[in-house]
Amino acid sequence: MLDKRDAYKFLKGLEAELTRKLPEPDVMRTEVRQIVAASKSDDKALHMRQREDAFLHHFAFPVLFEYMQTIPGIDQTAARESLLSEYYRNMKGMCSGTPARKQRHPFNKIIGSKPATIMAQWKGQSESNPLKQSCPDFALRSPFPFKIVFEGKYFEKGGSTKAETELVTNIYQAFFYRALPKIDPDAKTPAWDYDYSCLFAYDASPEGSLYEAWNNLDKTVKAGFWEGANLYVMIIRAKPKPSSELLA
16 A cells, blocks of 8 residues: 655656756746747636746646556556546646535635734635535546645746745745545545645746745654654756757
8 A cells, every 4th residue: 555655756856857858947937928828818828827827738737647646556447537627627637626615614725814813714704605615726636546735836937035934935825725624525526535735836037036945944843744743845947958858
């Protein structure tokens, strides 16, 4: 039976595969902007109209889908059944459904909300709905051996302060999804039953601010996210490709 060590090995290997295969930051910024611009006039490209979505669905998902199939027993059919995305209707070749949690709850994934603001929401005195529906960017479910919920992010610009703010906020959101209790599936929606969560982010900033913010943390603290909270922090920053690889 596969265990937590195997889940870590899968995520670590996926991170290495994405780092190797994705464009370097300068190229990524240019191509993401081009994809977003082109999607504005394409009704079939709703899943490409934001920079984060273009990164996830054009660049990351094909690598993820292929890498999933390196797990014994997971072929294309099983990989598609396992992969859930909020834009599954636009990617039916890779995804089988939505990761949205059917049961609403009175909590917000936004960090730092004031108690008075939360109470106003609960009392129906704000524009925000008192009950929230959680919808992560994507997730992996059975038949894949690891049940993982993902918070996808694309960081393009900002110095150290913004990067640290984004890192804390996004890690918290990934943890929030993992912490929500289990819900059984029904005829229309999958189960909410995840053992692990992952912050899945690409740092396309010229300075590598987000990547640096994460790697400046003490290694003991970094390890604590996985060891103590079942949360894998994946900050991807691809390196320039060797000339031999570019010509291949």
